[in-house]
Amino acid sequence: MSRDDERRGEQAPDGSGAGPEQPEPHKPHESHEQPAPHEPHQGSEAPEQLALIRETVREHKKRQQPPKAKPRTWRGAELASGLPVARVLVDKGLVHLDRYFDYAVPAAMDEEAQPGVRVRVRFGAGEREGRREGGKLTNGFIVERRADSDFTGKLAPLAQVLSPEPVLGPGLLQLCRAVADRYAGSLADVVQLAVPPRRARAERKPSPKRRPRPKPPEPGGWGRYEQGEAFLAALAGKEAPRAVWTALPGRESWADELARALVATLASGRGALAVLPDGKAAARVDAALTALIGGDHHVVLTADAGPEVRYERWLAVNRGAVRAVVGTRAAMFAPVRNLGLVAIWDDGDGSHSDDHAPQPHAREVLLQRAVTEQAAFLLGAHGCTVEAAQLVESGFARPLVADRSVVRAVAPLVRTVGDRDEARDVAARSARLPSLAWNVARDGLERGPVLVQVPRRGYVPRLSCERCREPARCPHCAGPLEAAGEGAELRCGWCARGVPDWRCPECGGVRLRGRVFGARRTAEELGRAFPAVPVRTSGGDHVLDTVPDRPALIVSTPGAEPVPEAGPGYAAALLLDGWALLGRPDLRAGEEALRRWLGAASLVRPQGEGGSVVIVAEETLRPVQALVRWDPVGHARRELADRAELGFPPVSRMAAVTGPPEAVTALLASAELPEQAEVLGPVPLPVVERGQPRRPGDPPPGERWERALVRVPTGSGAALAASLKTALVSRLTRREGPAAHIRIDPPDIG
Incomplete structure (x- = not known):
């Protein structure tokens, strides 16, 4: 061979x-x-x-021997060898793209491309052909590094690592996913709310050193509540109590008590988070915390700080350097390490509901965090919402209330002026200020400032015909006519057109009368009634934080009441035009009116120090009686019982489906709703004219939309959200006509 x-x-x-x-x-x-x-x-x-x-x-x-693996490359560039695939959450808030996308990791980015960092990727073009090599540059977050991919085509590489800072940790990602599922939204939309925009200079700054834990605080004002001291001790002992707290009236007492709860949690070695409705409330808690333990243990996350400072503070929390956060609505997602307490103040305030998709409510997000992260939960307010009452009724939380004798000792005296009293009162008919209110204001001005709450801002925001009482509307767009001042020309509140020669289309009358009087008109009338007293207004774009503790008339819209700088509070308060708050066509009208009244009355001195409140509203109404007795919890319980009988939230879960009629009908027909789902409607929505202010969820100007409500029992809320979202994704993927809009737990269903 x-x-x-x-x-x-x-x-x-x-x-x-x-x-x-x-x-x-x-x-x-x-x-x-x-x-x-x-x-x-x-x-x-x-x-x-x-x-x-x-x-x-x-x-x-x-x-x-096995052959040596050749390094994977993409157009000549070598890819990472260990975990070459990055699973990316692309910053596209489209609900039918609510999933992760895989990208290859270049070897040069292997070290920085870690889970949680921000990246830029090519997204869009090439998806239909089974490849991801085209498209526009889009921001995203790496959520996972993997050895392989489920994608059968050829993966495009990451275009850029924007920052090696991991800002989307596993805990925050899990929270965002739970919120997106609850509200039938996309994960990318929730992440946009949770992670603030990047500021490179803030990332380069070192975070402050972590401070040692403070000592447990003294009970302070918590000793006035029946279980207050026990609640504070449980927080300091690393327990997770859950409570609904009805705060006693007082100028600054609630802020100090909330700060002590945060300090007790910090003393246990855990983190704390408090969400407030506005910057004024956050500033009060910030001042109270600083007075107790200094300003190095916490940060304040509000829009007033500016984007760079706010991001710098957020990074300090994310890095674990700071363990306590006080902030407004967006702070509900703050990545506090070892979270021990989540607290929310005044959950009935509309500011706690986000206007951006999927429109989550801070109360529900904090409840989710309390359950998932096994943290304590505290819901506090001067009033009590039906949702808070349901938390107590279901056994999820326990009430934190004071004895009735303590309430009577710190609350002001509340008196009413009803329709019969106004009819017999000559002063009320001529000057819109009943004699009782005038006398209370005169006596109060001898001792300090007097607060006057009016339901609307402006001069005369609502007018009607003097003869037939028909609302005065613009002849061009049917918007409401307004008077900007005494002797001023009438203007439309929607299109801003002047209407010099108005005539009533019903009876031909030419004389007008005011239906609702604003803060400026009220201030003008009070200035004539009390010529020697300064009059100041607060509301709209001009909100006062504080006022001096000396005689003055402070005219404010609801929620814009300033706090006296020193002293025990206002000497008196006048709550005018109560019918305007109670007459709103809303299921929450009574609850909201009582919340507004309690917020103003809580700034008044106790009855023993001469504090007095006069409300101009019918005394037989349930919210008025609750204010007179200072019993917000009883009012909430009765409201909850009524809603349970009618099947209204929060006893049930609801979803609002709005959009063009054909979109609403098709979505409901294709959705696999839970068995006990009940569809109410659809009904047409009012057409929004051009120039008319729009609220979230309103149709575009001139378009005709419909709304349907889907109601299910409380245990089927998750199934309802999932079914509606699945149906919407299917329609968007197949491009089956216009899209409908879904909102879970709409705040207004009236």
Whole structure:
């Protein structure tokens, strides 16, 4: 046999190297010594045969070893070798793209491209052809590094790592996913609310050093509540109590009590989070915390700080350098380490409901965090919402209330002026200020400032015909006519057109009367009634934080009441035009009116110090009686019982589906709703004229939309959200006509 034949015999037809002619490998000591006794002497050819045998052995060993993996490349660039796939949450808030997308990790980005960091990727073009190599540059977050991908096409690489700072940790990602599922929204939309925009200069700054835990605080004002001291002790003892707190009236007492709850949690070595409705309330808690333990243990997250400072503070929390956060609505997602307490103040305030998709409510997000992170929960307010009452009724939380004797000692005296009293009162008919209110204001001005709450801002925001009482509307767009001042020309509140020659289309009358009087008109009337007293207004774009503790009339819209700088509070308060708050076509009208009244009355001195409140509203109404007795909890319980009988939230869960009629009908027809789901409607929505102010969820100007309500029992809320979202994704994916809009737990269903 020739050597060529021998070599051909070494290679099997299948390339495995296991051919029939392959010689058996020799051991090294046998190949280098003399030949075996039975083998003939080969003479000069023996060294060549030994070399051939050695070469055959080496090739055999090479074939048995696994081949070295070639480095993966993309257009000449080497990819990461360990975990070459990055699963990315692309910053696209489209609900039908609510999933992760895989991208290849270049070797140059291997170290920085870690879970939680911000990246830029190519997204859009090429998806239909099974590749991701085109599209526009889009921001995103890496959520996971993987060894392989479920995507069958060729992965495009990450375009850029914007920052190595991990800002979307596993806990925050889990919270955002839960919120998106609850509200039938997309994860990218929730992450936009949770993670503030990047500021490179803030990332380069070092975070402050972590401060040692403070000592547990003294009970302070918590001693006035029946279970207040026990609640504070449980927080300091690393427990997780849950409470609905009805705060006693007082100028600053609630802020100090909330601050002590936060400090007690910090003393246990855990983190704390408090969400307030506005910057004024956050500033009060910030001042109270600073007075107790200094300003190094917490940060304030509000829009007033500016984007760079706010992001710098947020990074300090995310890095674990700061363990306590006080902030407004967006702070509900603050990534506090080892969270021990979540607190929300005045959950009935509309500021706690986000206007951006999917429109989550801070109360529900904090409830989710309390359950998931096993933290304590505290819901506090001067009033009590039906949602808070349901938390107590269901056993999820316990009430934190004061004894009735304590309430009477710190609350002001509340008196009413009803319709019958106004009819008999000459001063009320002529000056819109009943005699009782005038006398209370006069007596109060001898001791300090007097607060006057009016339901609307402006001068005369609502007018009607003097003869037939028909609302005065613009002849061009049917918007409401307004008077900007005494003797000023009438203007439309929607299109701003002037209407110099108005005539009533019903009766032909030309004289107008005011239906609702604003803060500026009220201030003008009070200035004439009390010419020697300064009059200041607060509301709209001009909100006062504080006022001096000296005689003055402070005219304010609800929620814009300033706090006296020093002293026990206002000497008196007048709550005018109560019918305007109670007459709103809303299921929450009574609850909201009582909340507004309690907020203003809580700034008034106690009855023992001469504090007095006069409310101009019918005394037989339930919210008015609750204010007179200072019993917000009883009012909330009765409201909850009424809603349970009618099947209204929060006893049930609801979803509002709005949009063009064909979109609403098609979505409801394709959705696999829970068995106990009840569809109410659809009904047409009012057409929004051009120039008319729009609220979230209102149709575009001139378009006709419908709204349907879907109601299910409380235990089926998750199934309802999932079914509606699945149906919406299917319609958007197939491009089956216009899209409908889904809102879970709409605040207004009246």
